[in-house]
C-alpha cells in the first residue's frame with residue numbers, strides 16, 4: 001500500500017527542555033482511517049504539529065506521500081496535510097461560508113471555475129452546500145465544525161488530521177459527522193479521547209503514551225485489552241463493550 005504518512009524516529013523537546021516525543025515510528029497507508037489515542041500529555045498534539053511542520057527541529061523524519069516535511073516543501077506540505085483543529089472558530093474568519101472554504105485553495109492559486117467547483121464539492125461532501133452564503137458565526141457549533149472540515153477538504157489533502165472531531169457535538173451531530181467522515185475517500189488520522197467514536201470510525205489505532213507508540217493495531221483489539229488500557233490511562237465509558245460494536249470500516 002502507498003504510504004500517505006511515514007513518521008520515523010521522531011523525537012522532540014520543547015525549548016524549555018521538556019521532551020514530549022521519544023522516537024515515534026509508524027506508517028499510514030493511503031485511504032486508511034487511524035485513531036491516535038493516548039492520555040492527556042502523551043504527546044498527541046506535539047506529534048500532529050509535526051505533520052505539517054508547525055513544529056520541527058528535533059530528530060527523525062516525517063514524510064507525506066513521499067515528500068519530506070521540511071522548510072523547502074512547506075507550501076506543498078501545508079496543502080497535503082489538512083488539519084481540522086478542535087475549535088472551528090480557529091479556522092473560520094471570513095464573512096461567508098463560501099469565502100472561508102475558498103480561502104485556502106485561492107491562496108494556493110486556484111481560481112475561477114475550478115475554485116467554485118472546489119468550494120461546491122467540499123461543501124457538498126459535508127452536507128453544507130445550502131449554507132454557502134451564510135456567515136459562519138450564525139451557524140451552530142456542529143455546522144461550524146462541518147464547514148471547518150470543508151475548508152480543509154477544499155485543499156484536496158493527502159491526509160485529513162482531525163483533533164477531537166466529536167467534542168461538543170450532540171449525539172445526532174456526532175453521528176452525522178461520523179457518516180460524513182466514513183464517506184470520504186481520504187486518509188484520516190483522528191486524535192480523540194472518545195474511544196467509542198474511534199472504534200466506530202477507525203479500523204486501526206495507535207496508542208501514544210509518554211512520547212512513544214505503546215500499541216499499534218486493530219482498534220477493537222486494543223480497546224478490549226484491559227491491561228493495555230489501564231497502563232495507558234484509557235477508559236471506556238461505563239458499560240461500553242468494544243466487542244459489541246460492528247465497525248463501519
Ligand SMILES: Nc1ncnc2c1ncn2[C@@H]1O[C@H](COP(=O)(O)OP(=O)(O)OP(=O)(O)O)[C@@H](O)[C@H]1O
Pocket residue numbers: 014015016018019020038039040041042043044045046047
Ligand atoms: N509549549 C510547550 N512547552 C513545553 N512543554 C510543552 C509545551 N506544549 C506541550 N508541552 C508538554 O509536552 C507534553 C505533551 O503535550 P501534548 O499537548 O502534545 O499532549 P497531548 O497528548 O496532546 O495531550 P492532551 O490529550 O491533553 O491534549 C506534555 O507534558 C506537555 O506539558
